[in-house]
Amino acid sequence: xxxxxxxxxxxxxxxxxxxxxxxxFDISVLDDGESASCTRCGEFLxxxxxxxxxxxxxxxxxxxxxxxxACSYPFMSFKSSGLESTMTLPQTALNLWHYGLPxxxxxxxxxxxxxxxxxxxxxxxxxxxxxLEKHYRWLRPVGRLLFTLQSWCMVDVYFVGVLVSLVKIGHxxxxxxxxxxxxxxxxxxxxxxxxxxLDRVQCWHRIEVLSRP
Amino acid sequence: xxxxxxxxxxxxxxxxxLCLKLVSVDVHVCPRCGSAIHLRKSNSLERTLAFLVTAxxxxxxxxxxxxxxxxxxxxxxxxxxxxGVVLLIDMGSMPIAAVIFFxxxxxxxxxxxxxxxxxxxxxxxxxxxxxxxxxxxxxTEFIGKWSMIDVFVxxxxxxxxxxxxxxxxxxxxxxxxxxxxxxxxxxxxxxxxPRLMWDQQEDNNE
Numbered sequence: 001x002x003x004x005x006x007x008x009x010x011x012x013x014x015x016x017x018x019x020x021x022x023x024x025f026d027i028s029v030l031d032d033g034e035s036a037s038c039t040r041c042g043e044f045l046x047x048x049x050x051x052x053x054x055x056x057x058x059x060x061x062x063x064x065x066x067x068x069x070a071c072s073y074p075f076m077s078f079k080s081s082g083l084e085s086t087m088t089l090p091q092t093a094l095n096l097w098h099y100g101l102p103x104x105x106x107x108x109x110x111x112x113x114x115x116x117x118x119x120x121x122x123x124x125x126x127x128x129x130x131x132l133e134k135h136y137r138w139l140r141p142v143g144r145l146l147f148t149l150q151s152w153c154m155v156d157v158y159f160v161g162v163l164v165s166l167v168k169i170g171h172x173x174x175x176x177x178x179x180x181x182x183x184x185x186x187x188x189x190x191x192x193x194x195x196x197x198l199d200r201v202q203c204w205h206r207i208e209v210l211s212r213p
Numbered sequence: 214x215x216x217x218x219x220x221x222x223x224x225x226x227x228x229x230x231l232c233l234k235l236v237s238v239d240v241h242v243c244p245r246c247g248s249a250i251h252l253r254k255s256n257s258l259e260r261t262l263a264f265l266v267t268a269x270x271x272x273x274x275x276x277x278x279x280x281x282x283x284x285x286x287x288x289x290x291x292x293x294x295x296x297g298v299v300l301l302i303d304m305g306s307m308p309i310a311a312v313i314f315f316x317x318x319x320x321x322x323x324x325x326x327x328x329x330x331x332x333x334x335x336x337x338x339x340x341x342x343x344x345x346x347x348x349x350x351x352x353t354e355f356i357g358k359w360s361m362i363d364v365f366v367x368x369x370x371x372x373x374x375x376x377x378x379x380x381x382x383x384x385x386x387x388x389x390x391x392x393x394x395x396x397x398x399x400x401x402x403x404x405x406x407p408r409l410m411w412d413q414q415e416d417n418n419e
Contacts, residue, residue, distance in 0.1 A: 015235055017221035017228040020347050021411040024221050024235070041347045041411070078373045080380065087372040092365075095372040096384055104389050107396075108368050111361065140247050147231055151403065154358050154365075161365030167309050168301075168366065169374065204232035208245045 016201060018043050027201070046201040053206075056127040059194035060120045066190065067117050069183040076162075076181055080173035089113065089180050092158075111154040116191055119153055122146040123194060126203070135210045143207055147200060155188045220415060222408075227252045254406040258332055264401035265328050271393040272321060279385035281367050287378060291385065294318065294363065317363040320356055321394055327353050328401050331410070340414040347407050354402045360395045364388050 016027045018038040027036050027046055035047035049055070070089050077086040087095075093109030096102075122142050129136055162184075166175060221228055227238045232246040243250050254260075279291035292300065294317050301310035327349055334346055367388050374382040 016233055017226065017235055019228065019230075019233060020351070020407045021343070022220040022222055022228075022408045024219060024224065024226070041344050041407075043347070043351070076373055078376070080376060083376040083379055085373065085375040087369070091372040092368045095375075096368055096388075099371065099384050101384055101389060104364070104368075104384075104392055107392055108364065112365070144231060144246055144248060151358075151399070154361050157358055157361050158365050160359075161362045162369060164309065164312055164362060165366045165369040165373070167306070169370065175373075201233050204234065204245055208234075 016045055018045060047199050048202060049197070049199070052197060052199060052202060053127045053131045055197045056123055056194055057131065059190045059197065060124040060127065063120045063187050063190040063194060064117065064124065066183045066187040067113070067120070070180045070187055071113065073180040073183070074178035075184070076178060077176040078169070078173055079176065086178070089184060111152060112158040115149050116153045116155045119146060119149050120191065120194065122149075123198060126207075127198075130203070130206045130210065133210060139207050139210065143204065150195060153191070153195075155191045159185060159188045220411070222252060222412070223415065230254065253408060253412075254404060257404055257406040257409060258335060260404035261328065261332055261401045264397045264404060265325060265332070268321075268394045268397035268401060269325055271390045271397060272325070275387050275390035275394050278387035278390060280363070280387040280391065281370065281385050282383040284381040284383065285379075293387065294391075313363065313366075316360055317391070320360050321398065324353050324357060324360070324398055324402075328398070328405065331405060335409045335413065338410065338413075343410045343414050346410050350402075350405065350407045350410075357399045357402050358395070360398070361392070364392050364395070 014028065015024050016036075017024050018041060020043040021038060021041040023038055023040050025036060025038070025045060027048075030036060030046070030048040032048060032050045036045040037043065038045060073088070074086045075089045075091075077084055090109070090113065092112065093105045095105075096108060097105035123146060126139065126142055126146065129139060162181070169175065221235060222238075225238050226235050227240070227250050228235050229243040229246060229248055229250055231248040232243060234243055234245040236244065236250060238250075238252055240250055242248070276294055278293070280294050280297065281292055283290045283292070294313075298310050298314045298318070301307075301313065331346060331350055331353075334342075338346065367382075367384050370382045371384050374380055
């Protein structure tokens with residue numbers, strides 16, 4: 001594919017039906033940075049960004065590094081009456097397992113670390129392949145998995161949960177934030193940015209263009 | 214625009230639920246992403262109601278069973294969701310009490326009530342409020358996962374507060390029921406098809 005074809009990616013995008021009210025719109029007229037919303041129900045439809053993939057690569061690769069940091073250092077320490085206890089991020093899930101709640105431990109671990117980490121990894125793979133304009137057979141299954149898993153990430157919810165727990169026990173004892181806490185804070189920001197930058201319609205359109213013989 | 218926009222269904226088109234590609238309704242597998250194509254989410258109302266009923270039933274043990282157990286000097290104290298809120302108010306932490314009350318009582322209850330209403334409104338609601346109801350649906354869908362805050366707070370406290378015999382926090386069985394409520398209500402929101410509310414309007418126009 002040559003340079004002019006890349007610019008035409010948005011032009012080629014056909015029509016799109018609003019997924020809230022089913023009205024059909026022509027989205028081929030979007031310029032760089034423009035977004036489209038449904039005129040009848042107000043639902044966001046799509047946004048075209050020329051540098052979308054580069055941004056996704058930047059956010060998701062940084063997010064993966066920070067998640068790695070967040071899993072390897074102490075998250076928070078709790079000090080009271082000369083005693084101290086420290087928790088790590090994986091322990092949020094693992095300790096539930098110790099107390100006989102393995103199912104819930106799996107859910108919590110999946111929602112805050114495993115699925116978000118996998119989503120970032122799949123997003124990075126997909127964006128790199130699309131930037132290089134290389135067609136791989138795994139593009140379609142990876143895309144399907146990525147967009148299915150997206151609604152099961154609770155990175156931001158967990159972070160607010162951390163803040164709520166801090167206020168809840170802050171007056172009982174001294175709580176010290178570890179490196180992992182700050183790494184996870186930045187990770188959740190990058191995660192939210194990456195999710196909001198990758199546009200479902202544009203991404204699938206690029207996959208479709210690449211899959212053409 | 215000169216020509217009035219029309220719905221996909223009225224033109225014999227269906228859109229893929231995953232990649233949003235528009236294809237003819239006769240196509241069963243999306244040519245772009247390989248997902249199954251349905252004109253509307255299959256058995257939307259039945260599935261939504263099934264998940265709603267599941268969530269409503271689980272909400273009872275979620276409130277009656279202890280959500281966390283605090284062992285202070287070997288003395289266990291069990292607390293429920295409402296008990297925790299009352300305790301926080303007694304301690305004077307009104308803002309936190311309000312956050313917990315909103316996340317674990319207001320949001321799940323109003324989300325379930327709203328979803329029941331939306332299901333009912335597909336057949337009986339006034340068609341002119343379709344846009345309003347779509348906005349309600351979108352809000353409901355967005356806030357769903359935020360109810361998990363309570364489960365996460367317990368998981369964090371359990372992992373963090375572990376001072377041998379002095380002070381230990383253990384998770385209560387209500388956390389499992391509460392996680393179930395959140396997951397069932399997310400699935401209910403995902404199964405609901407907001408286009409059904411607009412189809413009713415289309416039918417009336419014809």
